[in-house]
Amino acid sequence: AQTVTQSQPEMSVQEAETVTLSCTYDTSESDYYLFWYKQPPSRQMILVIRQEAYKQQNATENRFSVNFQKAAKSFSLKISDSQLGDAAMYFCAYRWYGGATNKLIFGTGTLLAVQP
Amino acid sequence: EAGVAQSPRYKIIEKRQSVAFWCNPISGHATLYWYQQILGQGPKLLIQFQNNGVVDDSQLPKDRFSAERLKGVDSTLKIQPAKLEDSAVYLCASSPTLSSYEQYFGPGTRLTVT
Helix, strand or coil: CCEEECCCCEEEEECCCCEEECCEEECCCCCEEEEEEEECCCCCCEEEEEEECCCCCCCEECCEEEEEECCCCEEEEEECCCCHHHCEEEEEEEEECCCCCCCCEECCCEEEEEEC | CCCCEEECCEEEECCCCCEEEEEECCCCCCEEEEEEECCCCCCEEEEEEECCEEEECCCCCCCCEEEECCCCCCEEEEECCCCHHHCEEEEEEEECCCCCCCCEECCCEEEEEC
């Protein structure tokens, strides 16, 4: 069974600094997607960034980038130039590419605080 | 484009009572998901619809939970009777197709069972 592990329940970063959130996963599949979702307090979850497992190049979206290590089954999120609006719960998620469903498997989340 | 709508936003009930949640997905989205998010955990898929058919309900506690999407648009999730451990946020999400990589989430319904 696929599992996603986020070992950092809480993280804190100073405004304008860089922070890295960790995620590891376990799967026997070779084709899959990995995602980072952001869930601000009392607001809906939104997709931050995605990575296709077959791509060697790490995905980037503006201030957000990932470090995808397929052999190590590691998928970390780096937030550069942190802003107050980045404060939220961040979830790492996995989806098998070839599955009959589109089911996401989530980690337990990392609560990020941004200090002014 | 309007997002995924859910109601109510908050609900408090006593154990053994019944409760229903409603979700209206983004217009044109064929796939609809219900997730349960218990405090301190990540969301867990309860049921997934493709149009009005069930794709995956393997983690739905069918003795007390039921869901329907009769016309392939909006959906209702029901709990009857509720237990204390059902206290959670119930998230609805939708995607254009079954193969779409992105799911769009609603604001959720926070259920407290006392």
